[in-house]
Amino acid sequence: MAEKGRGDVLQGTLDMLVLKSLQLGPMHGWGITERLETGSERVFQVGQGSLYPALYRLERQGYIASDWGVTENNRQARFYKLTSSGRKRLAEERATWARMSRAVELVLRMGEAEA
């Protein structure tokens, strides 16, 4: 039901995007969806149904940690922050992603004349 041009986060990249969004600083779940949507110029629509499981998964794997905190408008919310192993993980995922996207690009350009 998504609008044209908008879509779910690419399979398998959500974890990396969540980690990236937390690299900017600790944030609660709602804030993370906002960061991802703004950051992707509203291309990504992050469903809560995949965000929270992803957060719990990452927390269990030790890449992020969480604690209750207070938002700017004084509300209780659970804040997530990147751990050092999360930072490492993000770097690895980024490297993999870079390699993959280059490879995909190359394949797509196969047979097309070089400009």
Next chain:
Amino acid sequence: MRATVRDVLMRLRGLAQRRSMESRLDDEMRFHVDMLTEQHVRAGLSATEARRKALTAFGGMERFKEDARDEYRNRLLDELGQDIRYAIRVLRRNPGFGVAAALTFALGIGASTAIFSVVHGVLLRPLPYEAPDRLVVLWESQPARGNDRNVVSVPNFEAWRSSARSFERMAALVPLPATIAGAPSPEHVMGAEVSPGYFEMLGVSPALGRTFASSEERDGGDDVVVLSDGFWRSHFGADRRVVGRTLLIDGRPHTIVGVMPPSFDPPQFSWLIDQAFWRPFGPTDNNRGWGRFLLVVARVKRDLPVSAALRDVQGIAAQRATEDKGNEGWSASIVSLSAQITGDTRLPLLVLLGAVGLLLLMAVTNVANLTLGLVRRREHELAVRRAIGATGGRLLRQIITQSAVVGAVGCLLGFAAAVGGVRALVALLPPDTPRSGSIRVDAPVLLFTASISVIAALAVGAVAALRGGRNGATSLRESGGRAAARLRGGSLVTAEVALGLVLTVLAGLTLRTFEKLRTVDLGFDSERVIVARVGVSGPRYQTPAARTAFFDEVLSRVRALPGVQAASAISTRPFGGMGPATPLGDASAAETGDSVVADVRYADAELFRTLRVPLVAGSTFDSRDALDAPPRVIVNRTLARRLWPSESPIGKRLRVPMFNGIVPEVIGVVGDVHLMDARTPARGAIYLANARFPMDALDLVVRASDDGAAVVKSLRSIVTAIDPALPVFQVTMLETLVGRALARDRFTAALLGTFALVSLLLAAVGIYGVFAGDVAQRRKEIGIRVALGAPSGGVIALVMRRAVTRAALGVALGSVGALLAARAMRSLLFGVGAADPVSFVGVAALLVLVAVAATLVPALRAARVSPLVAIRVDH
């Protein structure tokens, strides 16, 4: 590794904090929905509309919560469940493997559990007394003669008890065989005299009445008696008013003062056996002169090391040695009560436990082998699963789960088998096994079974994972059947052969020991010989002449029975336990501390003819050996050679420090007789005449011309006819006694023999499995060889060579292990050395033969491989 630990902790916390997690989910989601609602309100919707939209956008709170929860779920547990289901599926699809593996496991675990139950009951379970580790047995010792456990004299016991400061209590015990006047016939029972305070020392109290007061040890002990629970039930119908009643023991009335509870299991060691009753023991001027005959048990003071207690009594013994000539050269020794009771059974049981451990190891090796075979047969499947995303770790975990499932089934089967096995084992135990009543399958045994099952399953899993893991990691491309030049499972073949060799060599050594013991020349002929003990007691037999007259009358009537070839009497029958022994010497030589110890038996003239013991020189007893005549003696060949190596012993005189010193004339020399058992070499022995030294109990020895059943019946009626108050007891065939003396060796040999047979079977099956797999794997290679003209003999040799090489390595390793094990059990061997070449070479050849036989079928199958296989495309 650290990540794993954290992972596990996290999951555990997840389990423990399921509730707080739920509330956290709720809170977090509420916040999210609130934020969405605010966003919608800012966009201009009404509050209700905004909330409805937010909730809709959230897309079903519950479904989402379920997803989130899943991440929290114990993934490990879930996967474990999957793995177990998967393992069961694999096992059901490979029923041959499942059954073989579970049965092999069950065999190893069942046998181990059964043997462990016995070891636990006999050796490990604490004695049923208060603080049993502080209970010790004190002995006199003669360090110079290597005699370290000698019974104690009354004066020495009194000195230790009054002067030693290391003990809370000390008690003397004397076994007391007694005749109980009873209906319908008199009965012979075993009791014991014990120092007052004995029961308190053990920490046991009577179920009824009391035990003995210290005043009751005056004058050799009052005529009071405490009954065992069993005797109370069988003779007094468990009458609770028994206290105060009278019991006639050897014709003397004793007042019953107490009954012990059924749980009281009195210590049994040395010549102290079953005890139906106890009466107080007390020193008297009389028994102070009886020499050494007491057993002494003591409780060491709390926190005092046994070594200090030993120094204490040895100090007193050293003092006594200077005070009294009879104590010269004597010291003291201490043995813990539990070691004293378990004594000789310890080593054979430990050997059996070790052997069954090896058997378990073989079973584990075999199951590992089978599992590896299964993993390899499924190599392609595993590679496919890996290619579509299964991690190597998960595949390994599945292999380990599979062996755990097999292990669990094997554990249950084995445990069930062990419960029955223990019962059978207890029935087979040698009759002199101590504490056999405390052998049962209970919590500690269960714990043992569970532990070895877990270890066994993990071992199988580890082997399969480590060696099969390489295959689990094989990529799909490689798995398509390549020529495996290396023999897989080769080290398992070596292990099987080595373990089988150790077990079979041990079995061989004990079997040869048993055979040697069985064929020892005992010095007498036990065939169709009946032995029966008759004791006289009461006022009728106060005079020696009355005793002699009684036994003479019995013997003359027995000799007149049809079917009796010969009849005689001896103080203690051969193989009838310990009898008296004494140091002695040639009376004409200087008395330089006579160092020859000889067994002493009282017999009549007919004994040697009855037992077919050859009279080597001189003559036997005759009418000259009367009550007041000068004592005469018959010596055995060993003693004659020892004292008079180059002269005729006939007419010589012995100095014997018994009966206040006698110097009997030697009238005859007879062949050596094994008096105790086959293993103990016959030592010097002297025979004194019954008629000269009348005893109050004698063993009748009767050689029958048939099976003797009629004679046994007549024996009883003859004794009853002469005196109805006298019991006939310990009636048995001498052959039975001889057989019983071998019971322990037979038991050990039979069990080790069985283990060895099973181990050979396991080795054969295991080796067959390895080579069957090997040949199947190399069909293509073999096909090429055949295509290139290899003769079938060459193909067979190709397979066989590997088997023989591996077996040879196993033989080499196993021989070292067997030699070490055999040395540890050297004291169990008889007539064979620990390095017995017959056993070692024979068993090595046997194992190579087993390996070759097990390889024969796969080798023949290899020889029949068609060369077409070489060109056929892989399936």
